[in-house]
Amino acid sequence: MTSAPMPSRGNLVAECVRVMHLRISAGEWPRLLPGERRLAETLQVGRDTIRLALQQLERDGVLAPADAGARRRVIHSGGEAVREKNLTLKIGVLAHRRLELLPQPMLLEIDQVREALSSKGASLEVFAPAWYEQKNPAKRLEDFIGEHPCTAWMLLRSSAAVQGWFMKARIPVLIRGYPHPGITLPHLDIDWQATAHHAAGQLWRMGHRRVVVLSPAETLMGVEAAVRGVVELGEPGFEATALVENGTSGGVGRVLARALNFKSPPTAIIATRPRQAATALTWLASQGLQVPRHLSLISLGWEPFLDHLVPEITGYRIDPEAVAKLVVRRLERIATGDPNPGGNAWITPETVKGASVGKV
Known part of the structure; x- marks a missing residue:
């Protein structure tokens, strides 16, 4: 190139x-x-x-x-x-954080996408503008896209305002995440609702009837879908409570302390973020509670550091290389003007058996 x-x-x-x-x-x-x-x-x-x-x-x-x-x-x-069609394929990525601050699985995926594009003579550039999560980013987006022309774009953790602007502007784009209500843009993400439903069902079969779901403070469509997947399990006697933590270790500890003081405390915890699972494991140990002897623990998300925890965390993970191939195929079709790149928009993650879930 x-x-x-x-x-x-x-x-x-x-x-x-x-x-x-x-x-x-x-x-x-x-x-x-x-x-x-x-x-x-x-x-x-x-x-x-x-x-x-x-x-x-x-x-x-x-x-x-x-x-x-x-x-x-x-x-x-x-x-x-x-003519635009004769230009070298250039993909722009809009992210909520700088590249080095993104979760490791996403970093690996972006690296795989960049390598795949490079082998085809194309390029990828990641941008993390400070205004990306502002309530009304339309003017900033218009100027930014004009300043950084790309054949197609990929959006990471994008707001309804950002997705809506791209849909209205008819700019080729792939949402690498959940679309907001009313958004018809191509998207690709883990099926968080089905994954969480599977986790809740697994706990149900092990005898758990009261479960707490840890949710981050940010309003994220994937997390909302995960909470629905647990709450709507529909099995008799099953109760799920979503508790919002503030993104700190202390915040996770406080919501867990609150849950353990419920009249009917939970017997299992579902973490929607890997960091929550790590903090829950260590906080419970500091309270003299063992996983899974006293409480079971499942993580819906995955990062490599979870492989080093004891007991091994039960959860779900995806292969960044396999996902990168799906991303590249969709981006190539979107860049040619195809508004419907085809394929399943939902990724089914691999189940990690682990050792953090036990019978009640």
Whole structure:
């Protein structure tokens, strides 16, 4: 895969003008240029050099005159328009956290997707803008997508506002997660409701009748589906209570202490997040309670660190490499303009037998 042109170390202003013109002609910046700071970082030159280059491109008739506080608008590419279908496939990922802060399974999946795309001469870039989870991100999204043109996008943990904007804008996109009500965009995620239903059924067969579901404070469609899967088990005498923790170890401990003080305390805990399972195991031990002797524990999510806990946690996991193949196939079809990439939108995870569930 050929890399984007970069300025040489000679006459930097002239070189920046040449390189920016090349990138504009190639369709990398079809409507708006990135801001000065971003251009300086991309081309690895100072902002003064960028300002002089922008002034020259304006004199050349490539850019519109500058407006205060606005990015430069492209008015003439200086060459034939490049059809989008002829551009190298470029996938943009919008995430709620920086790459290094994402859960390890998602990091592995993104790495597999990047490698698969690279083998096809395509590329992937991950963005984690600070405004991604704002209540009204429409204006920011419009500017951002104009500044970072991609053939198709993938959304991680996206809000209803973000999904709705992409659906209205008709921009090729894959939701890597649950769609919000009314959203008809292509999506791919674990079937959290069916997975949680399976976990509840497993506990039921082991004699458990009172179960607590640990839920994070964030309003997430997948977690809501998981809670429904447990609550709606429908077996006689089965009671499930969802308790919200604040994302800290202390928060998990407080909700567990509250649950154990119920008139009819639970005999099992279902964690919707791997970190909850780890904290529950150690907090219960600090209270003199053993898993699964006193309480059983299941984790609906999985991260590699769970493999190192004793007892081994019962739960569910997915193969990042297998999921990456599903993601790439869908992205390739979406990038060609196919709004319905086909295939099952729900992933069935593998059951980890573990040793953290016992009979009552």
